[in-house]
Every structure is written in structure tokens, then in C-alpha cells.
Amino acid sequence: MDELGERIARLVRQVIEERLAVGGELASASTPGGRRRPLVAANWKMNGSRAMAEGYPSGLRPAPGVELVLCPPLVLLPPLAAALRAAPGLPEVGLGAQNLHFEPKGAFTGEHSPGMLREAGCRYVILGHSERRAMFGDDDALVARKVRAALAAGLRPILCVGERLEERESGATFRVLRAQLTAALAGLGPPAPAPGELVVAYEPVWAIGTGRTASAAQAEEALAFLRERLAELFSWAWARGARLLYGGSATPENAAALGAQPDVDGFLVGGASLEPAKLSAMALKLSEVRAR
Ligand code: PGA
Secondary structure (H helix, E strand, O other): OOHHHHHHHHHHHHHHHHHHOHHHHHHHHEOOOOOEOOEEEEEOOOOOOHHHHHHHHHHOOOOOOOEEEEEOOHHHHHHHHHHHHHOOOOOOEEEEEOOOOOOOOOOOOOOOOHHHHHHOOOOEEEEOOHHHHHHOOOOHHHHHHHHHHHHHOOOEEEEEEOOOHHHHHOOOHHHHHHHHHHHHOOOOOOOOOOHHHOEEEEOOHHHOOOOOOOOHHHHHHHHHHHHHHHHHHOOHHHHHHOEEEEEOOOOOOOHHHHHOOOOOOEEEEOHHHHOHHHHHHHHHHHHHHHHO
């Protein structure tokens, strides 16, 4: 689909969803009181097994008011979705993918289109993750194409941005964040996607999988900066409604301190998400600090 086609598709979908509030999904980014609904997204990366997917939901605990999204490897989506459907007493848990191809179909061996992900039950897709940027050639231009394709297909991107250690140490953090965010969202709008359709995750590369978490102050500073840039790109009202996550060695131990920051709306969780009890504990901490 060309750029104009993508914009038209997005506009049409936005209007339809606003009219119908499809399945309540449109409202899910905010609470009835108009506050941003916290979101905890699990990035299993290339981990897990069929057995893990089948057993995972029984280890999840509800966390009032927090939206949970699970992004397993694609082949594990069907058993995970089936196990979630069969699990009693769980609030709705969303599903997501870890990547997509921007074309709707064709000779792209090993890839999956946005439409296929939707059909498989995905509502979200992680894009621009630093592992994909570093190992699979996902540069800013490619991330931007993927973001546009995701939105056009009705998938919500969880767009990851973050600086490497040497960039932080040389004082380039905010330059990097601004460049990655601006490039990834280039060509979006008008009309802008609805704020609930796009999630941005601040993931400092030096904190991912290292056990070295950003301090609450560092996470807040970066996310407040990103929210301001989103306000410049869209509007303040838009930026106030969009959910921004922290990712990078987030655990049940640091979830309360991080989650208490005003611009931290939740977490993108790697390692800790492999254990449903830990993911639930993080969501519960978030729920508690938000209730205060
Ligand atoms: P981590 O990964 O929680 O294992 O640091 C986070 C991520 O890569 O999204």
C-alpha cells in the first residue's frame, strides 16, 4: 500500500472505531476517569516452548486496572491463546508479535505480514527493539515503514527507542531519543493515529538483559522528554493520552519505584516476563502505586 493509501485506511478505520468503539478496544488506553491505563507487555523474545505457553496463564494473577499484553514467539501464539481462553478468572489479556514485514504479502521468506498477525489474534506489535536494530538491520527508515504498516492494519506498535551506553556516556541520550522517535513516526498523519493506537517504550540498550536498570529518575527524565516530543509531533492532548513504557531489566523489585513516576505508564518486560508470577507481581505493583 502506498503512503496515501495507508493514510486513507487509517482515517477510515479511526472513524469506524470511533463510531462503533469496537469491542471497547478503543477505550482501553484510558480508564473511565480519563487517566492512562497502565500497560505491562511481555516480550518473550526467542524463548519458551509449547509447554510453557500452555501452562503460562495459570500462573497469571489479575492486577486491577492494568492491561496485560503477551508477545511470545509467533508459533507459540495458538497454544497460548487457547490456554488463555481456558483460564478461569483472568481479565482479558492481549496478544502481540515481536516483529512484522511491512508488505501485505509476497515473496519474503520467513516473514509475517501485518494482516497475518491480526488474523493470529495480535493486537500489538513490538517494533524498533534494539536487538532487531543491532542484529537484523532494522534501521530508522525500516522501523518507520513497519510502524506505518502496523497502524494501517489496525495493529498497535509498541515502538522501542533507547540509547547505547557509549551514547549515554557521551551525553547523546536525548539526541538519540529524539532522532529515533522522529524518524520512526515520520510520515504519520494527518490524521495522527489515536493516542491509544501507539505505545512508545524507552529501552536504554545498556539496561536490556543486563540486570542494570535505569534509575527511576533516568526513566522519568527520558519518558517526559519523549512525551514532549510527541506533543510537538501531534499535540499536547495527544501526548497526554499516549502510554509510555519503561523497559530494561524491569523486575518486581524495581516496578514500584519506576511505576510511581508520572510519565511511566507501564513496562516492556523481557527476562522477568518468562515467569508469569513475576509479570503479575509487576502488574500488581503498578496497580498499587497507581491507586495511591
Ligand atoms: P529485559 O528485556 O527485561 O530482559 O531487560 C527488555 C526488553 O528487551 O524488552
